[in-house]
Amino acid sequence: MNTGLTRASGAAGPRRLRRLVRAVSLALFLGLLWLSAFPLMQSLIPVDLFLRLDPAAGTIASLAAREWIPNFFPALLLLLLTVAFGRIFCGFICPLGITLDAARFLFSSRKRGPAHGAPPSSLKHLKYLVLALFTGSALLGVNLVFWGSPISLATRLYSLLLHPLLTLFGSEGLNLGTPLFESLRLTSLSYEQIAPRRFDTVYFLFALFALLFFLERIRPRFWCRYVCPAGALFGLFSLRPLRRRHVHECIHCGRCARDCPTAAISATATVTVHPECIGCRSCVAACPVRGVRFAMRGPKLEKIPDNLPLPAPSDATRRCPEPQEGAPENARSARPGLLDRETPLLPSRRAFLTAAGTGATLACLGHISAASLLPGAARGAARQTGGIRPPGARPEKDFLARCLRCGQCMKVCPTGGLQPTWFVFGVEGIFSPALVSRTGPCEPECSACGAVCPSEAVIPLPLEEKQQAKIGTAVVQPDLCLAWAQGHSCVVCQEVCPYGAISLEQKGGAKVPVPVVKARQCFGCGYCEYHCPVFIPAITVQPLNSLRLNRRDYREAARAAGLDLKPVSRQQPIAPSFEEIPEGSLPPGFSE
Amino acid sequence: MDRRAFLQWQLKGLLFFSAGSTLLSSGLFKPGSSFAAASAPDVAVVKGAPAAATRAAIDALGGMARFVKSGQRVVIKPNMSFAQGVDSATTTHPEVVREVLIMCKEAGAGKVRVLDHSLQNPELSLERSGILAACDGVEEGICHHLLNSGFYRQSEISDAKEMRENAFMRDVLDADVLIAVPVAKSHGGAGVSLSLKGQMGLILDRRSMHSRYDLATSIVDLNLRAKPALAVIDATRVLTSGGPGGPGAIITPGEVIASADPVAADATAVSSYEWYGHKMQPRQVAHIRQAHERGLGRMDIENLRVERLRV
Numbered sequence: 001m002n003t004g005l006t007r008a009s010g011a012a013g014p015r016r017l018r019r020l021v022r023a024v025s026l027a028l029f030l031g032l033l034w035l036s037a038f039p040l041m042q043s044l045i046p047v048d049l050f051l052r053l054d055p056a057a058g059t060i061a062s063l064a065a066r067e068w069i070p071n072f073f074p075a076l077l078l079l080l081l082t083v084a085f086g087r088i089f090c091g092f093i094c095p096l097g098i099t100l101d102a103a104r105f106l107f108s109s110r111k112r113g114p115a116h117g118a119p120p121s122s123l124k125h126l127k128y129l130v131l132a133l134f135t136g137s138a139l140l141g142v143n144l145v146f147w148g149s150p151i152s153l154a155t156r157l158y159s160l161l162l163h164p165l166l167t168l169f170g171s172e173g174l175n176l177g178t179p180l181f182e183s184l185r186l187t188s189l190s191y192e193q194i195a196p197r198r199f200d201t202v203y204f205l206f207a208l209f210a211l212l213f214f215l216e217r218i219r220p221r222f223w224c225r226y227v228c229p230a231g232a233l234f235g236l237f238s239l240r241p242l243r244r245r246h247v248h249e250c251i252h253c254g255r256c257a258r259d260c261p262t263a264a265i266s267a268t269a270t271v272t273v274h275p276e277c278i279g280c281r282s283c284v285a286a287c288p289v290r291g292v293r294f295a296m297r298g299p300k301l302e303k304i305p306d307n308l309p310l311p312a313p314s315d316a317t318r319r320c321p322e323p324q325e326g327a328p329e330n331a332r333s334a335r336p337g338l339l340d341r342e343t344p345l346l347p348s349r350r351a352f353l354t355a356a357g358t359g360a361t362l363a364c365l366g367h368i369s370a371a372s373l374l375p376g377a378a379r380g381a382a383r384q385t386g387g388i389r390p391p392g393a394r395p396e397k398d399f400l401a402r403c404l405r406c407g408q409c410m411k412v413c414p415t416g417g418l419q420p421t422w423f424v425f426g427v428e429g430i431f432s433p434a435l436v437s438r439t440g441p442c443e444p445e446c447s448a449c450g451a452v453c454p455s456e457a458v459i460p461l462p463l464e465e466k467q468q469a470k471i472g473t474a475v476v477q478p479d480l481c482l483a484w485a486q487g488h489s490c491v492v493c494q495e496v497c498p499y500g501a502i503s504l505e506q507k508g509g510a511k512v513p514v515p516v517v518k519a520r521q522c523f524g525c526g527y528c529e530y531h532c533p534v535f536i537p538a539i540t541v542q543p544l545n546s547l548r549l550n551r552r553d554y555r556e557a558a559r560a561a562g563l564d565l566k567p568v569s570r571q572q573p574i575a576p577s578f579e580e581i582p583e584g585s586l587p588p589g590f591s592e
Numbered sequence: 593m594d595r596r597a598f599l600q601w602q603l604k605g606l607l608f609f610s611a612g613s614t615l616l617s618s619g620l621f622k623p624g625s626s627f628a629a630a631s632a633p634d635v636a637v638v639k640g641a642p643a644a645a646t647r648a649a650i651d652a653l654g655g656m657a658r659f660v661k662s663g664q665r666v667v668i669k670p671n672m673s674f675a676q677g678v679d680s681a682t683t684t685h686p687e688v689v690r691e692v693l694i695m696c697k698e699a700g701a702g703k704v705r706v707l708d709h710s711l712q713n714p715e716l717s718l719e720r721s722g723i724l725a726a727c728d729g730v731e732e733g734i735c736h737h738l739l740n741s742g743f744y745r746q747s748e749i750s751d752a753k754e755m756r757e758n759a760f761m762r763d764v765l766d767a768d769v770l771i772a773v774p775v776a777k778s779h780g781g782a783g784v785s786l787s788l789k790g791q792m793g794l795i796l797d798r799r800s801m802h803s804r805y806d807l808a809t810s811i812v813d814l815n816l817r818a819k820p821a822l823a824v825i826d827a828t829r830v831l832t833s834g835g836p837g838g839p840g841a842i843i844t845p846g847e848v849i850a851s852a853d854p855v856a857a858d859a860t861a862v863s864s865y866e867w868y869g870h871k872m873q874p875r876q877v878a879h880i881r882q883a884h885e886r887g888l889g890r891m892d893i894e895n896l897r898v899e900r901l902r903v
Binding site: 171174175178187188191193194195196414415443445482488489490491492494495496497498500504512513527531533534535568569581586587588589590591592 | 675676677680711712713716720732733734736738739740742743778779780781782783784799800801802803806807808833834836837838839867868869870872876877878
């Protein structure tokens with residue numbers, strides 16, 4: 001039984017073009033993520049370009065931050081383009097959309113999506129309500145867009161889940177290949193090592209994307225159709241784009257409606273729900289009479305009534321055989337009228353207000369939750385147990401208002417120290433970055449996290465400024481410390497401190513010189529905590545006296561705070577004069 | 593070594609010295625002497641430019657051929673653990689490392705590797721110390737820091753007192769010859785960081801040497817398994833205080849100390865310079881004293897032949 005349809009040969013062009021554009025787009029997205037690595041190379045295109053293209057992230061973060069974030073200018077441009085060309089971003093550029101399509105292709109048994117066609121009509125309103133909820137919350141200063149920003153999600157998927165998997169496989173592969181490389185005298189290759197990437201919250205990411213991929217089996221691009229807030233915003237700007245779908249000729253076969261991945265076409269094939277249309281041209285390719293065109297203007301829709309009897313076979317249709325009798329794809333036998341004009345394009349005002357009100361309430365909860373008690377509050381101490389923000393992170397409230405949880409800073413962090421958090425910063429800080437020194441310290445010669453942050457939640461700083469952006473202070477716990485408590489001559493913390501902020505002092509009662517932190521010289525980089533040989537580190541970094549500014553002049557702020565931060569590599573060697581060794585005692589490490 | 597191999601080795605040494613005699617500064621020992629090793633001093637201390645002093649010091653001991661035979665696998669262990677430049681005196685001078693490497697190649701070494709397990713950012717450490725570039729100039733792709741555990745293999749340490757096993761670099765376990773090329777510097781915990789202490793860069797888990805074991809004892813344990821056949825201490829600059837990371841007081845003796853006995857080399861370095869402005873005795877460094885007591889080498893340099901030269 002021949003259920004495959006012969007396509008009109010000319011219609012393959014636009015689809016091929018779209019496939020090419022999408023391949024290039026995904027390659028660019030992944031390439032830029034790949035380049036988000038220390039040392040950052042100068043690139044013409046900012047490595048966070050795709051994040052800057054997300055209008056939902058841009059507007060919600062700007063609303064919450066109470067100022068327009070200029071990095072999101074590309075998103076603004078894109079919205080204007082949407083007025084002219086519809087949701088081209090969704091159809092051609094969005095890496096999440098491409099990923100979901102690829103997942104459907106990979107994971108569904110049939111190459112064609114299992115359940116194309118019309119959805120329950122009200123569900124498509126959900127995404128507008130999601131957007132309204134985020135907006136309502138942002139109006140009260142709380143940014144929740146990270147739950148739905150498609151590019152943020154895609155960035156996390158690739159950099160926090162798939163890239164670590166890739167490094168795992170690569171590393172194992174190199175291990176296996178080493179004997180081979182050695183026998184082939186490929187010396188450099190035999191020593192090639194891939195630094196493993198390890199991140200917290202990977203189980204959550206896996207579950208989230210497993211769900212999204214599963215939903216693809218229910219409806220193609222389920223996420224894009226029903227949930228995506230960026231899609232909703234694009235939809236609002238493409239209620240009637242200048243260049244849009246027009247039907248010139250129609251035999252009401254319903255193939256276009258069946259093939260449409262976003263259910264933007266009525267079952268009768270002639271009515272287009274433009275805010276749902278992503279311009280993918282599937283309908284152009286599906287049409288046996290080549291009656292669909294995307295153009296600035298087309299025939300009045302009324303020219304082709306919805307209920308005309310099928311026209312007599314024309315030349316065009318003769319080339320394309322009618323579907324066999326009983327073919328389930330025949331849209332006329334499917335659910336007619338589901339997407340007809342009586343279904344409103346947008347949710348009701350009541351629904352909008354309810355969603356926005358819910359968002360506002362969530363924001364209020366954020367303001368009354370105990371975790372909102374931040375350091376420096378007028379009364380009370382911070383409840384948080386000591387999450388360290390990246391250097392250059394704005395004051396906590398402003399930081400959270402901007403942070404998109406995209407994971408770009410974590411991807412770029414050369415030591416893998418920046419980690420997504422669960423509840424260290426409270427529920428409202430979920431997935432936001434913290435320096436976990438035990439995983440990796442903050443490299444003094446790196447200032448990449450700020451440079452790649454799309455919303456400038458971490459302010460981009462030149463290296464000299466970053467080296468002044470104190471993120472915390474190391475604190476020795478004498479009861480755990482090998483030198484203090486057990487008299488071991490362990491000086492690992494002093495040995496590795498890149499700022500020379502730890503001195504060894506002979507304290508009364510201690511058998512050996514013990515480490516003492518010189519707080520003025522301590523950046524909080526966590527090298528000491530990272531290397532501390534005690535299982536529960538005896539020297540830990542607290543966010544104590546960290547500098548959090550909304551400006552770039554950390555040098556001035558550090559000076560004002562009386563700090564003396566300078567990596568050892570930039571310090572002048574001391575001329576041969578010595579810090580006085582007390583009379584009767586020996587240089588550190590020597591014995592009688 | 594059987595008699596045949598011994599004779600071959602002697603013959604090769606003879607050939608090498610007669611070929612290389614013009615390179616040698618005259619009068620140190622008789623060119624062509626097949627008993628170079630026997631007549632060589634226990635420790636050579638040579639003052640001069642880094643590369644020239646390195647060569648002269650090793651030649652004084654009987655030349656690299658005494659330590660490296662044709663086709664042998666050699667691991668050179670410099671200190672490139674800190675992301676700091678030559679001026680910081682926290683890492684080995686790249687010219688010293690390069691000269692040792694060149695001499696290994698001249699001696700016909702089969703496979704030479706320059707390896708360390710860096711403390712600070714490894715790429716920056718290799719780059720800023722200048723050692724990566726120096727080695728690449730001789731042979732591309734042999735200078736590495738090894739982080740992944742796949743490069744290490746668990747090995748027992750026989751006769752150990754505390755640290756009975758650890759994961760060593762595979763290259764080290766498979767090597768015929770280990771050469772330690774540390775920089776001379778003070779160390780807040782161990783007193784000094786020289787060739788014995790520097791071997792900590794050859795194992796995967798160095799934390800346990802601080803937490804589980806006594807540091808000095810486990811340094812000696814470590815050297816039972818990874819004892820350098822030749823120690824070349826770069827004392828062109830010496831970080832005499834604030835070590836191992838600095839900043840501290842740097843003096844510039846402009847010397848290179850070489851010995852087939854790493855304990856003697858370390859002991860010479862300790863007694864040659866002032867630490868925190870104080871004259872110290874080798875026995876005051878716990879791991880040197882213990883190494884001596886446990887027979888790893890000799891710290892009583894007053895009873896050894898120490899030859900001091902200038903080039």
